[in-house]
Amino acid sequence: MNKEQNRRHLFSIVLILVGAVLASGGYASTMSEGITNAGNYLVSGQGGNGAWAGAEAYTGSIVSGLVNAYQVTGTGSYQSAAENGGNYVLNSTGYGTGSFLGFYGDEAYGLTRLSEVSLDPGNNSWRSAVSNYYVSVQNQGTTNYVNGLLSGYSEFSQPLVYLSHHALAADYVGAADKGIWRQSVIDTLGQLTDSDVFPVQSLGAAVWALSQTGSGLDNTIVSTTGVFANVQLDELAGILAGHQVGSGDYAGSFYWRFDHTNGGSPIYHPEGYTEDTVFGTLGLIGANEDILFDYTSEIFDARGALVSGIFSDGSVYDHIWDPSFGNYAYVGETLQVVPEPATLALLLAGGLLMRKGRRRSG
Amino acid sequence: MEKKERKYRISVRTKFVLLVVLICLVISIVGEGRAVAAVNRTSYLLGTDAANSALAFDPFNPNASTSSLYGGWASTTSSTSTSTSFTSRPPIRVPYRPALRSPYRPPL
Numbered sequence: 001m002n003k004e005q006n007r008r009h010l011f012s013i014v015l016i017l018v019g020a021v022l023a024s025g026g027y028a029s030t031m032s033e034g035i036t037n038a039g040n041y042l043v044s045g046q047g048g049n050g051a052w053a054g055a056e057a058y059t060g061s062i063v064s065g066l067v068n069a070y071q072v073t074g075t076g077s078y079q080s081a082a083e084n085g086g087n088y089v090l091n092s093t094g095y096g097t098g099s100f101l102g103f104y105g106d107e108a109y110g111l112t113r114l115s116e117v118s119l120d121p122g123n124n125s126w127r128s129a130v131s132n133y134y135v136s137v138q139n140q141g142t143t144n145y146v147n148g149l150l151s152g153y154s155e156f157s158q159p160l161v162y163l164s165h166h167a168l169a170a171d172y173v174g175a176a177d178k179g180i181w182r183q184s185v186i187d188t189l190g191q192l193t194d195s196d197v198f199p200v201q202s203l204g205a206a207v208w209a210l211s212q213t214g215s216g217l218d219n220t221i222v223s224t225t226g227v228f229a230n231v232q233l234d235e236l237a238g239i240l241a242g243h244q245v246g247s248g249d250y251a252g253s254f255y256w257r258f259d260h261t262n263g264g265s266p267i268y269h270p271e272g273y274t275e276d277t278v279f280g281t282l283g284l285i286g287a288n289e290d291i292l293f294d295y296t297s298e299i300f301d302a303r304g305a306l307v308s309g310i311f312s313d314g315s316v317y318d319h320i321w322d323p324s325f326g327n328y329a330y331v332g333e334t335l336q337v338v339p340e341p342a343t344l345a346l347l348l349a350g351g352l353l354m355r356k357g358r359r360r361s362g
Numbered sequence: 363m364e365k366k367e368r369k370y371r372i373s374v375r376t377k378f379v380l381l382v383v384l385i386c387l388v389i390s391i392v393g394e395g396r397a398v399a400a401v402n403r404t405s406y407l408l409g410t411d412a413a414n415s416a417l418a419f420d421p422f423n424p425n426a427s428t429s430s431l432y433g434g435w436a437s438t439t440s441s442t443s444t445s446t447s448f449t450s451r452p453p454i455r456v457p458y459r460p461a462l463r464s465p466y467r468p469p470l
Binding site: 057058100101102104136137140145148149151152153157158159161162197198256263265268275318324325327329 | 458459460461462463464465466467468469470
């Protein structure tokens with residue numbers, strides 16, 4: 001056997017090994033299947049009014065997920081379904097009427113995602129709706145409005161998730177008070193503890209928002225007291241990454257609480273919940289845009305965990321490994337974390353290079 | 363004698379075929395494991411009504427009907443109800459983790 005034959009055999013073996021990894025549930029093949037299954041599930045499950053039964057209040061998050069799926073796959077039905085969802089948000093809130101209710105944070109953010117994929121991102125009805133909403137808020141006093149939002153809760157994590165979405169949406173449309181929205185994220189984060197409902201999840205949402213608005217993850221101090229006493233914004237991504245499960249059955253997901261326990265409640269897991277992993281990953285994705293940080297492998301692991309939670313029919317449940325119940329919101333949120341088209345293109349390019357190499361050696 | 367030794371020598375091609383068979387076996391075993399995992403997940407789904415009910419109570423809105431919004435919480439029960447499905451719930455523990463965040467719209 002000459003050297004050429006040796007090379008061919010070696011190359012074949014490598015190809016087979018790669019195939020074996022992919023066939024056994026590897027990342028690249030299941031990522032593509034997962035996006036398609038989840039996207040199709042949302043398209044087929046959408047009601048005639050543009051909402052999803054049982055997830056009406058989370059339409060904004062589902063819209064954002066569908067826009068991501070559309071950007072990655074180019075599937076027109078995903079964009080259409082996202083637009084129908086956007087119209088549901090406008091109609092259900094009475095936008096354009098005298099009794100406009102205002103948008104939830106994820107609704108405003110979802111509309112900005114629709115704006116981004118519209119024909120003219122700089123001038124379209126989605127952008128105008130969001131922009132007009134923040135003007136209305138400004139007219140009554142943005143700080144008062146933020147306080148009103150916080151007063152609707154008896155804890156900080158849930159409003160923090162909404163405020164984070166607001167900060168991103170306000171920043172996108174260049175709202176006059178976008179700085180107030182960003183500061184509200186910092187202030188609320190400063191009060192977050194394990195006594196709140198979703199500590200790690202809301203930390204992830206906050207890092208996601210802060211990394212993409214204003215001066216990013218700079219050296220601003222979060223708080224002088226509490227869990228984040230004297231912690232700088234540029235330390236948050238590292239803290240968040242420290243709440244990711246590094247190994248074991250639930251590797252890639254995120255812990256629920258800062259103390260990594262189930263809080264003394266046997267009915268809960270300490271880790272592995274879909275939403276904690278979604279927002280934890282979004283936080284790392286946001287931080288990763290900064291040249292100072294590199295969370296590529298953590299993001300890779302988290303995406304792998306999330307995609308493994310997509311059932312073959314496209315449904316997604318509250319916990320990646322121990323599903324109790326499903327909701328369309330989980331599907332939309334999971335789709336928000338799928339790789340950007342550039343990442344998928346790299347995977348494809350890698351495959352093409354391998355094929356080219358085989359032809360040359362043949 | 364030399365000829366006999368040669369007869370039982372395994373060629374590179376045969377080694378390669380054996381390697382492929384081995385890899386196929388590994389794939390098959392791993393695939394089986396995944397199928398078992400899927401069955402386990404389905405079993406879990408079918409047997410967790412009680413766990414679902416445990417998540418049905420919303421401490422932020424204790425008198426609310428838990429009909430639809432928060433991810434399949436008990437379909438027709440109310441936290442003030444004395445129906446069987448309510449009493450079958452485990453006691454609410456602290457900390458409490460709802461299935462989904464509660465949306466709230468401040469007046470505009």
